[in-house]
Amino acid sequence: MSLQISDLRVYYRTLAGDVKALDGVSLEIADGEIMGLAGESGCGKTTLGNSLVLLDGRMKYISGEVLLDGTPLPIADYEAMQELRWREVSIIPQYSMSALNPTRKIGRMVDELLHSRGRQYKELRAELLRRLELVGLSADILDRYPIELSGGMKQRLVMVISTLLDPSLLIADEITSALDVSSQKAVAQTLVEFRDRKFVRSMIVVTHDVSILYQISDTLAIMYAGRLAEKAPTGVLMEAALHPYTRLLISALPEMGSRFADKRLMGIPGTPPSLLNPPTGCRFRTRCPLADAQCEEQPPMVDVAPGHAVACWKVT
Amino acid sequence: MLTLEHVSKTYKVGAFGGGSLVAVREVDFTVAPGEVVSLIGESGSGKSTIGKMILRLISVNGGRILFDGTDISTLKGHELNAYYRAVTGVFQDPFSSFNPVFKVSHVFDMLRGRFGGSVEGRTWDERVGEALESVGLEGGQLLHKYPHQLSGGQLQRLLIARALLLDTKMLVADEVISMLDASTRIDVLNLLGDLKARGLGILFITHDLSLANYISERAVILRRGRAVEIGPTDRVFGNPLHPYTQQLLAAVPRLHEKWGKQIAPEDGAATTCLYHTSPAARDGSGSPRPAMAEIEPGHLVACANVDAHCPDDVAAGTAAVA
16 A cells, blocks of 8 residues: 555635544555546645645644555644655646746756755666656756746646656646646546556546546546545446545536537536534535435445445445 | 638737738638637647637738628627627636626626617616526525635636627637636536527637537647638548648547557648649649638648648649749
8 A cells, every 4th residue: 555544634724713624534545556636626635645745834733644665644743744855755736837947958957856845866867867858858947947838838847847756656636627628638648657657656636527547547536525425446446436526526517429419418506515513424415316314424434345445335 | 601711810020010910811701690600729839829810809801701791890889789689609718707896796787788779777687587597596695695605617707698689690608618628618518408409609718629510510720820620520520631730639648549559749741732633733724723622522631741831742743843
């Protein structure tokens, strides 16, 4: 097991009270696994990714435990995490277009970054160039400023920098959302390539775009309102999802070939609950076609098949 | 209803406007009532520029945009007001389309002040109610809310309701659903489909091919400001003729079919060019060659090598030799 998260709770402090963005999430990621994490905006998927790397000032760690390769990951301890960031856990942030220092040439920026982690640029330069070449960037990019690169180039550059120290876990947050279809494909396939070449051991790919995840991920986890709804191998989740939310979400995706005139797709009525004061029990029950009195109690995550876990009373 | 004839747009760029950037080059297409035309392109292809030119937010540099036979750049005063009633835009970011200090009801009242004219308060309120109902929103409470209290999907539907109130004939929908969640985007898309049934012409600007395929009758594929392929959606998607369209379609992530193995998108000059080898483009001896050649009924394609010399361009080839 590369990563084990048990009952993780992270809240946001606001003037109106605590927003329960992550409310008891448990999951496991195997060695070499690419896990896709999807859900609507505000379901806590980005919070889950960020809390494994850096809890910022607004985020409050409540409870839960994270084990990375068998050793506890001290996510609540900023200083202790400092040793592990980039080396053991790394992130490709949501806006990597703006993650580069505009006043430094790329090479110098990487030099400074490595220096801050006590590593020598000289040692790693050969490896850096090799990896840049792998993603289709030439060596002279190191003498350029970020403004001279296109969005797709910046994205690939940030991917190379984030994985330069061979972290055990990589979190890729919405890395394809701002890109055109053709660069989307190149970036997504590069992620798989990085895993295959063992630059990273396992990966969490956070996105709202399920069709990208279908292409690259081994397993898919669907979150709803701060909790995990379902996790299964990608093929199983797409073809035989059990949780009513997952089923509705997948049926709402327009596919190549489906036409309004032929078959009208349906959205999910209603809106997700406020996480300031989430309802008791199953959080999807207000929008769920199957809900009844039993759903007022919180459903546990149950394994229905190897690797397929679902949190719903009605299907387990 | 709406016709674009050789429409071009050049932006001045650089510190003193010395440089120029051609954003749209000689684009021709039409939108008929009750038809959804999707304008598909990657970033920088000029798709939003075309939308803005139709809405008269920016001027046209070359060619004409005709609405019901009138060149829209000549409209002034009353006629312009009537044009704005007939053609409405809905944009990508619903949160920045509303004034945050106005309640929803005030937004509709302002609309009455500008376009409602002689409509009485009560009749107007009824019409607001009807319009909201037809976009799947409930009036009452909602009218007394501020934009920040509403979700993106609700705001986007309010903007569309605004179009209904004005008896709009044509809707320019610029990336209207790219900021919405999967669970609500399909509702807004279906709403556009319902409006189409009411006789509205819709220009659906998007970069997402599967959405365009779902909703539209005809598709226009743009590349670097040029229309490279125009045709009925099922033909463009089912039998893509232009290499760029083929490349785009190969890159779309599908739900039940995995990508092929190759990593880099194939690039470089195409070896065969349907445009230059088609008889339609060849026979116009003397008269200027049309920008696109019709391969199938209604299915037009441009030269496969729009930016470079085309190996099949016999006329240019002989000219170069001479």
